[in-house]
Amino acid sequence: MQFTSEQLLDDGVLAREFTLGEIPGTLWTPASSAPVPLILMAHNNGLPKGAARLVARARHSAAHGYAVASIDASGCGDRPRSAADEQARAELRRAMQAGEPVDEIFESFIGPLVENAVPEWRTTLDALLALPEIGGPVGYSGWTALGIRLAVAEPRIAAAGLFAGGYVPRAQREEARQVTVPLLFLLQWDDEGNPRQRALDLFDAFGATEKTLHANLGGHTGTPWFEVEDGNRFFDRHLK
Structure with missing residues (x-):
């Protein structure tokens, strides 16, 4: 892991860009003398680690006392995309906007994206836990499909906050029963891109004995800010 830049932000959080082989990432850490x-x-797939909503969440959690890390998956953010990736994204957007069935397009594109992202996240986790300022335990927050696969594959994940999406690959819907870590599941009731009933069925399928569903009115990007604060309290219970 090589740090390529750093910036001390107004809230006392240190933001550092890093590279790990071909993986670009950002690490936000609080002012703390202890790990x-x-x-x-x-x-979610395709959005960069520098997206404003993610950065705001990361800074808030870092100021609350956590190290927070994000990476760009292959073909996402500033990483190169193949012509096939571009075509698949365009076809998925077109089908969703037209109200056409998208399951098969989704499976062929998102399924491999999730599978390919998990090894990179595990490599990144190895490098992050080797830093003296990070002591664990480890939580996950964000994209549901990746969170399921990572929680099953990575025993160091102790708790997960998932942003509910009804469109989750079949493999991850089946794996949901193997997810036993504590969960906080966020659902936007009027999410135009994710069927509500699929999200509710997925919540029911999780194997965790401690799982909480928070449902709020509004569309996909309308998650209330207080859910970020509740998310920090959720991680406080399981990581501190």
Whole structure:
């Protein structure tokens, strides 16, 4: 891991860009003399680690006392996209806007994206936990499909906050029963891009004995800010 830049922000949080092989990432850390727990924060597929909503969440959690890290998955953010990736994204957007069935397009595009992202996140986790300022335990916050796969594959994940999406690959819907860590599941009731009933069915399928569903009115990007604060309290219970 090589840090390529750093900036001390107004809230006392240190933001550092890093590279790990071909993986670009950002690490936000609080002002602390002791090692702090870590939250891995992933945006939905295709959105960069520098997206404003993710950065705001990351800074808030870092100021609350967590190290927070995000990376760009292959083909996402500033990483190169193949012509096939661009075509698949365009076809998925077109089908969703037209109200056409998208399951098969979604499976062929998002399924491999999730599978390919998990090894990179695990490599990043190895490097982050080797830093003296990070002591664990580890939480996950963000994209549901990736969170499911990562929680199943990575035993160091102790708790997960998932932003509910009805469109989750079949493999992850089946894996949901294997997810036993404490969960906080956020659902936007009027999410135009994710069927509500699928999200409710997914919540029911999780194998965790401690799982909480927060549902709020509004569309996909309308998650209330107080859910970020509640998310910090959720991680406080399980990571501190």
